[in-house]
Amino acid sequence: MRRNPNEEIFKVMNNIWHRKPFFKLPLTLIAAIGLIFVPMALAQKNKSAARKPNIVLILADDLGYGDLGAFGQKFIKTPNLDRLARGGIRFTDFYASSPVCAPSRASLMTGKHQGHAVIRGNNNDRGERVPLRPEDTTIAEVLKTAGYRTGIIGKWGLGEPGTTGIPNKKSFDYFFGYLNQNHAHNYYPDYLWRNAEKVNLPKGTYSADLFAQEALDFIKRESANPFFLYLAVTLPHANNELTRKTGNGMEIPSDAPYSAENWSPPQKNYAAMVSRLDADVGKLLDLLKQLKLEDNTLILFSSDNGPQGKDEGGYDQTLFASNGGFRGLKRELYEGGIRVPLIVSWHGKIKPDQTSQKVWAQYDLLPTFAEIAGIKSPDGLDGVSMLAALFGKNAPERKYFYWEFHEGGFAQAVRLKNWKAVRKGFNGRIELYDLSKDAKETTNLAAKNPNVVRQIEEIMKREHVESENWADRRAETEKP
Numbered sequence: 001m002r003r004n005p006n007e008e009i010f011k012v013m014n015n016i017w018h019r020k021p022f023f024k025l026p027l028t029l030i031a032a033i034g035l036i037f038v039p040m041a042l043a044q045k046n047k048s049a050a051r052k053p054n055i056v057l058i059l060a061d062d063l064g065y066g067d068l069g070a071f072g073q074k075f076i077k078t079p080n081l082d083r084l085a086r087g088g089i090r091f092t093d094f095y096a097s098s099p100v101c102a103p104s105r106a107s108l109m110t111g112k113h114q115g116h117a118v119i120r121g122n123n124n125d126r127g128e129r130v131p132l133r134p135e136d137t138t139i140a141e142v143l144k145t146a147g148y149r150t151g152i153i154g155k156w157g158l159g160e161p162g163t164t165g166i167p168n169k170k171s172f173d174y175f176f177g178y179l180n181q182n183h184a185h186n187y188y189p190d191y192l193w194r195n196a197e198k199v200n201l202p203k204g205t206y207s208a209d210l211f212a213q214e215a216l217d218f219i220k221r222e223s224a225n226p227f228f229l230y231l232a233v234t235l236p237h238a239n240n241e242l243t244r245k246t247g248n249g250m251e252i253p254s255d256a257p258y259s260a261e262n263w264s265p266p267q268k269n270y271a272a273m274v275s276r277l278d279a280d281v282g283k284l285l286d287l288l289k290q291l292k293l294e295d296n297t298l299i300l301f302s303s304d305n306g307p308q309g310k311d312e313g314g315y316d317q318t319l320f321a322s323n324g325g326f327r328g329l330k331r332e333l334y335e336g337g338i339r340v341p342l343i344v345s346w347h348g349k350i351k352p353d354q355t356s357q358k359v360w361a362q363y364d365l366l367p368t369f370a371e372i373a374g375i376k377s378p379d380g381l382d383g384v385s386m387l388a389a390l391f392g393k394n395a396p397e398r399k400y401f402y403w404e405f406h407e408g409g410f411a412q413a414v415r416l417k418n419w420k421a422v423r424k425g426f427n428g429r430i431e432l433y434d435l436s437k438d439a440k441e442t443t444n445l446a447a448k449n450p451n452v453v454r455q456i457e458e459i460m461k462r463e464h465v466e467s468e469n470w471a472d473r474r475a476e477t478e479k480p
Contacts, residue, residue, distance in 0.1 A: 052146060052226040052373055053346070054297040056219075056284070057365070059108075059230070060277060061101070061155060061184075061237035062330060063341070064307030064322030067274055071341050075320055076271045077257070080282030081301060081343065088299075088345025089354040089390065095361040095415075096305045099330055099337035099405055101181055102129075102157045104304045104362065105232070109138045109158065109170075111366030111381035114404045115463040119158060121406045122181055124469035129180070131165025132158045137378045139366050140228065141171040146373035149173050149222045153214045154232035155184045161196070168195050176214045177232070178207075185239045187251040206253055208235050212280035216287050223291050228369070233280070236273035238313025249313035252276065266314035294347040298372065302362065306330045306337040327441040333403055333413035333422050334441050350390055358389045359415065361401055400456075402463040406470045412460045419449075421456040426474045430456060 065071055069078045070085035071092075097107030098114050106119035110132070114120055124130050132138070140150040151174040152167050159165020160179060167175035176194050178184035187207050191200050201210075215231045222229075236250070243249030250269030257275065258268045281301065288294045307322035308315070308330050317323060328334030344350065364383040370376065371385040382402075389395035403413040414421045418436040423429070430453050432446040446453050466472060 051296060052148070054226055054293060055143070055148075055228045055369055055372065056288075056297060056299045057228075057230050058281060058284075058299070058301045059105075059154075059232045060301070060303040061232075061234045062305065062308045062312075063236060063274065063277075063303035064317060064320075065303075065324035065326065065336070065339050065341055066321045067236075067307070068341055068343075070343065071324060073320065076274045078274065078278040080278045080285060084281065084285065084299065084301060084345050085343045087347060087352045088343060088350050089356050091342040091344065091356050091358060091360070093357050093359040094302065094340060094342035095359075095401060095403075096303065096338045096340045097362045098403065099305045099328075099332055100407065101155075101304055103405075105157055106132065108304075108362040108365055109140075110136050111139075111363050111377070111383040113361070113363050113382040113402050113463065115402055116382060116465055118467075118469075120404070120467055120470040122157075125406075125471055126469075128469075129160050130469050131160060131163035132170060134164050134169075136165075136170075138170045139230070139369055140167075142366060142370050142375065142378065143228045143373055144171045146370075146375045147226060148373065149225045149227040150230075151175070151218045151222070151227065152230040152232060153177055153218065154211045154230075155181070155234050156232065157181045157184070161193075166196060172230075174218060177211065178234070184234050185237070185241055185249075187234065187239060208233060208276065208280070212283060215280075215284055219284070219287055219291070219293070223293060226373075231284075233277060235277040236270055238308055238315065240312055243312060243314050247314045250315055263319065264314075264316070267316065267319055270313065270315045271320070295349070298346045298349075299344070300365075301341070301343040303340040306332070306340065325440065331405070331407055333405055333411050335420070335435075335439065338403060338413070344390055346390070351392065354392075356389065358386070358395060359398065359401070360386045360389070360395075400459050402459060404464055404472075406472075410472045412464065414456045414459050416452070416456060416459070419452055419456070421446075421453070421460075423460065426472045432456070 067073055069082040070090050096104045098104040102122045103114055103120050107113055107117045118133060118136055119130050143150060150172045152172050154177045156167055156179050177192055179193055189207055191198050211233055218229055238249035239251040240249055242251055248266045250266045252269050252273050255268035255272045258271045261268055288297050306329050307317045310316050323329055323336035326335035328336035330337055364386050367377040367381055367383045367385040368387050371387045384396045386395045401415040405411045410426050412423045418434055420433045420435050422431045430446050431444045432449055433441040
């Protein structure tokens with residue numbers, strides 16, 4: 001039942017009058033003061049309660065499922081992300097949309113899986129970058145209609161300069177960072193982009209430090225408004241070009257606090273990159289608390305795909321078990337390539353210190369954010385809102401999840417409840433695994449479960465829509 005404002009005023013005045021201060025003002029004067037200021041306070045309280053929540057999405061680059069303490073890491077220190085996990089939910093069965101950068105981010109941003117997304121690889125079959133089109137609706141475009149201020153700091157990868165896919169043409173009010181994936185390999189770039197303007201940088205500027213500060217500045221600027229911040233950091237992605245030159249592509253100013261460890265230089269650097277990312281997240285969390293925004297800010301932390309192989313940074317992930325002990329790495333549709341950490345926290349709203357096995361994927365984020373903002377999702381999405389799962393309620397039960405990947409030949413994957421299938425080649429044989437008993441995907445059960453295989457074949461056929469930019473090579477047949 002809604003309270004009568006006059007009753008609230010009387011209650012406040014009564015409390016003041018019955019205290020025993022040094023002296024008492026006349027009751028009529030107190031009442032007059034109350035009639036002026038109490039409604040103002042109530043109005044401010046109602047305004048605060050009605051304000052839409054801020055959304056901060058932090059996306060790491062090539063961070064593995066097992067790289068955080070909250071997900072089992074024993075060597076790399078991540079105290080701030082572990083604190084974030086203790087304050088919210090650790091989702092153990094969350095998936096990237098693709099095992100590599102641009103397609104993963106495209107599906108995340110548009111709510112469509114890789115069988116329907118316009119971007120399905122870092123480059124198309126002709127070696128070209130494919131941008132988002134005007135008709136591709138992004139998270140930012142959806143949240144703008146709900147009154148949000150929108151910003152992206154870091155790596156975009158969904159539109160080259162001058163194309164329809166740059167952030168400012170996809171309803172981001174502010175952008176600072178890299179447009180191009182290869183440019184993002186360099187942590188000491190000569191320039192970055194601020195909106196559509198190229199900004200030259202002093203020599204020796206470490207881009208990850210700029211992104212951390214830009215994120216803080218964006219939050220300070222927009223603290224009076226509901227905002228969406230997409231902090232797409234490049235840590236701990238390797239500088240692939242530096243790897244080819246020196247054998248160590250894990251580019252960072254210092255390997256502290258791991259300098260004394262008996263590890264290879266790339267391993268020390270990788271660990272330092274993850275801990276540096278963790279420290280930057282800590283600064284962001286502290287700022288939200290300082291600005292008294294933590295009670296009205298939903299924070300999500302994840303990664304764009306599984307950890308990189310040794311060929312990309314010289315870093316051997318086996319020491320840290322970055323892939324969480326799962327089979328596969330980046331560029332593979334096995335669990336190690338697509339299962340990623342997800343931490344969700346909302347102080348005072350989401351019950352702390354939870355672990356959830358609810359299965360969902362990054363293309364569910366757009367409809368989830370739309371429901372948080374109180375608006376309808378666009379039609380034709382593959383994702384569904386998982387907002388209910390954040391509050392311990394029954395979220396929609398998904399029949400299946402779908403992936404496809406085009407580097408090194410066409411491949412598909414499906415998760416059907418606890419069944420996981422991988423197929424290499426359009427006409428290749430389906431491998432089938434029972435994740436409830438074999439999360440590492442070691443035992444192929446396809447021959448023993450022909451009915452499940454037939455269901456999955458139908459899903460693969462139905463969910464894949466041909467693309468003019470990425471051929472599925474239907475004539476290919478997997479050899480025995």
